[in-house]
Amino acid sequence: MAENIWVRVNGKPTEVPDGSTVAVALFIAGVASRTSVRGEPRSAMCGMGVCFECRVTTDGTPQRLGCQTLCKSGMEITAAHQSQQAAGTSAA
Numbered sequence: 001m002a003e004n005i006w007v008r009v010n011g012k013p014t015e016v017p018d019g020s021t022v023a024v025a026l027f028i029a030g031v032a033s034r035t036s037v038r039g040e041p042r043s044a045m046c047g048m049g050v051c052f053e054c055r056v057t058t059d060g061t062p063q064r065l066g067c068q069t070l071c072k073s074g075m076e077i078t079a080a081h082q083s084q085q086a087a088g089t090s091a092a
């Protein structure tokens with residue numbers, strides 16, 4: 001059985017099974033990865049690196065695919081819309 005690790009999703013401590021992808025951490029935290037141009041929440045859809053709906057910032061690196069990135073203990077995950085708000089830009 002996998003042990004759990006802790007990451008932070010938009011600053012919220014979130015416990016996930018070791019070996020989980022960032023997309024799983026977002027689901028557990030109840031956070032959308034980004035918003036559409038109309039402001040609708042978007043989340044991982046294909047789970048295999050094709051749709052790009054799971055783009056987030058991990059440990060300061062933007063545009064990482066959450067479905068293709070494994071969580072590491074202590075990882076900081078920031079949803080795209082959170083990064084855009086912090087930078088003063090709109091969702092795209």
Ligand code: FES
Nearest residue numbers: 047049051052067
């Ligand atoms: S869920 Fe489609 S690229 Fe990640």
